[in-house]
Amino acid sequence: MSCAYSMMERLALGCLRAGESVIAAALDAGVRTFDTARAYGESERTLGALVAGRDVRVVTKGGMKREGAAWRPDGRARALRADLDASLEALGVPIDTYLVHAPDPAVAWSTTIRELARIASEKVVGRVGVCNVTRPQLDEALDLAPISVVQIPLGAGLDEAIRSGVVARCIERGVAIMAHSPFGGPKRASRLARDATVRAIAERLDASPYAIVLAMLLDLHPSITVAFGTSSPDHLRAALAPFPSAPARRADGVTLDDAARDALDARFGLRSALAPRRAAPTDAEVVLLMGIQGSGKSTAATAWTARGYERLNRDERGGTLRGLHAELGERLAAGAKRVVLDNTYVTRSQRWDVLRVAAAHGAIVRGIFHATSLADAQVNVIGRMLETHGRLLEPREMERAKDPSALAPNVLFRAHRELEPPELDEGFASLETIAFTRARGAGRPARFVALEAASGEHENVIVFAWRAAREILEKYAPNYVHCAHDDGPPRCWCRPPLPGLLLAYARAYHVDLARSVVVGANAAHARMAAAVGARYESVSSSAASRTSR
Numbered sequence: 001m002s003c004a005y006s007m008m009e010r011l012a013l014g015c016l017r018a019g020e021s022v023i024a025a026a027l028d029a030g031v032r033t034f035d036t037a038r039a040y041g042e043s044e045r046t047l048g049a050l051v052a053g054r055d056v057r058v059v060t061k062g063g064m065k066r067e068g069a070a071w072r073p074d075g076r077a078r079a080l081r082a083d084l085d086a087s088l089e090a091l092g093v094p095i096d097t098y099l100v101h102a103p104d105p106a107v108a109w110s111t112t113i114r115e116l117a118r119i120a121s122e123k124v125v126g127r128v129g130v131c132n133v134t135r136p137q138l139d140e141a142l143d144l145a146p147i148s149v150v151q152i153p154l155g156a157g158l159d160e161a162i163r164s165g166v167v168a169r170c171i172e173r174g175v176a177i178m179a180h181s182p183f184g185g186p187k188r189a190s191r192l193a194r195d196a197t198v199r200a201i202a203e204r205l206d207a208s209p210y211a212i213v214l215a216m217l218l219d220l221h222p223s224i225t226v227a228f229g230t231s232s233p234d235h236l237r238a239a240l241a242p243f244p245s246a247p248a249r250r251a252d253g254v255t256l257d258d259a260a261r262d263a264l265d266a267r268f269g270l271r272s273a274l275a276p277r278r279a280a281p282t283d284a285e286v287v288l289l290m291g292i293q294g295s296g297k298s299t300a301a302t303a304w305t306a307r308g309y310e311r312l313n314r315d316e317r318g319g320t321l322r323g324l325h326a327e328l329g330e331r332l333a334a335g336a337k338r339v340v341l342d343n344t345y346v347t348r349s350q351r352w353d354v355l356r357v358a359a360a361h362g363a364i365v366r367g368i369f370h371a372t373s374l375a376d377a378q379v380n381v382i383g384r385m386l387e388t389h390g391r392l393l394e395p396r397e398m399e400r401a402k403d404p405s406a407l408a409p410n411v412l413f414r415a416h417r418e419l420e421p422p423e424l425d426e427g428f429a430s431l432e433t434i435a436f437t438r439a440r441g442a443g444r445p446a447r448f449v450a451l452e453a454a455s456g457e458h459e460n461v462i463v464f465a466w467r468a469a470r471e472i473l474e475k476y477a478p479n480y481v482h483c484a485h486d487d488g489p490p491r492c493w494c495r496p497p498l499p500g501l502l503l504a505y506a507r508a509y510h511v512d513l514a515r516s517v518v519v520g521a522n523a524a525h526a527r528m529a530a531a532v533g534a535r536y537e538s539v540s541s542s543a544a545s546r547t548s549r
Helices: 020-029 043-051 077-091 109-121 135-144 166-173 186-192 196-205 209-218 233-240 258-268 270-274 297-306 321-333 348-360 374-389 395-400 409-418 470-476 500-509 523-532 539-548
Strands: 003-005 011-014 033-035 057-062 064-067 070-073 097-100 127-131 147-153 176-180 224-229 254-256 285-290 310-312 338-341 364-371 430-435 447-450 462-466 480-483 517-520 535-538
Touching: 011 020, 020 043, 020 233, 033 224, 043 057, 043 077, 057 077, 057 147, 077 097, 077 109, 097 109, 097 147, 109 127, 109 135, 127 135, 127 176, 135 147, 135 166, 147 166, 166 176, 186 209, 196 209, 196 254, 196 258, 209 224, 209 233, 209 254, 209 258, 254 258, 258 270, 285 297, 285 348, 297 310, 297 338, 297 364, 310 321, 321 338, 321 348, 348 364, 374 409, 374 500, 374 523, 462 500, 480 500, 500 523, 517 523, 523 535
Parallel strands: 011 033, 011 224, 033 057, 057 097, 097 127, 127 147, 147 176, 176 224, 285 338, 285 364, 310 338, 364 430, 447 462, 447 517, 462 480, 517 535
Antiparallel strands: 003 254, 064 070
């Protein structure tokens, strides 16, 4: 089978680094789709002036700010609208497709998408879409707006969009895919021309290495358009030369034969990622325990190993997840029948590799998701640290450590933020969700009082605080604990509302937090109490209680 690509409309110029000479060269070469953004500075104005009156399609994006060298998403409805108005003015030509540049973690995704839906309903642009999304974000957007296009990174060395299920969902729903960064980004692009596999195919097919990569992506599925960028007209011409509309016209375009396809797939794995190989079923079973750190997976894995399952865990064996999954393939090939894996696996792309390897060896995958709240996971992570080290570790100690008993708060926050609960359609033979239940504690009750709420209550209480002056706290001696770490994102477990101070004290002095009271003065203190299961009293209600006595 062979396939020639002669349709220049499936190629687009990314205008982030493209000046007038590159845009002019692209127009001369027959490119008819141009991808820009409000955050690209003067790119829209330059593009608009050069394409005015021409039969082209303009794709632009909003909802992103450029602050020096940093990019910052801004998903507020008014920001998306303001960016659109500015883009319409700067371009001076119709916008074929308007995209949300990236989800903003500080703004509800539904807020951003509902504004995009309003823009679509007003018909001020031809189509709307989203960029750089996860599968859950894409599904939410599809429910709320008429999404026609999804722009995602996809190319040489970039297969996350396939592994995450985004590409498959787009194909399933008939949504056009615009693949950006086809050459793997600027750093990879400079090495691509020297890649042995790509060079050998390029020489055999009389094309540039970049043209071969473009053809590889177009070959994946008819719904894929490829947006590539360059700052050099010569590089642009080299990439497009084999295409029929380009200078140095060739009637047949770039033709990938089966040998080229197989070699490119062996090198980059995109085709096999989109359609994984499945072997004939066997009686082998893989149990995949999923959930954020501190969700109870290690305890569950111990129970599975007691039943005869071989455990594969990166904390025990070291290396990378992909290396661990390669070992899974080796064990299944050697005849292993029962294997359990209990790494975090918070995203679809992390789980994809396990499911792919198992399918290639005919094994089924039983999924078990430990649905544990962030607060419960925090308590469990802190408890493991106290049990292993006997104290709360300092930020620098956690940064240097590599074992799971020394996790820093940001690691858990990131896992919780990235969590994509598993779904049966990922390829699981079965999927079970287990809710976390905390065992009943033992010990005496105590009364923990925030320094801000302590007032004159000095006896039979444990005062806690963040960065309080030692001389203030000494009057509450010996029952005081405090966090002395700096401002900024929490790097320690002891700053309220993180419950490290309470947990460490409870462990040292046999306090049952479920029978204890936390007296506080703000929402952070209330969240701290909720995290450990203690009863909360605000400073006003506590004062009233003392007055009544």
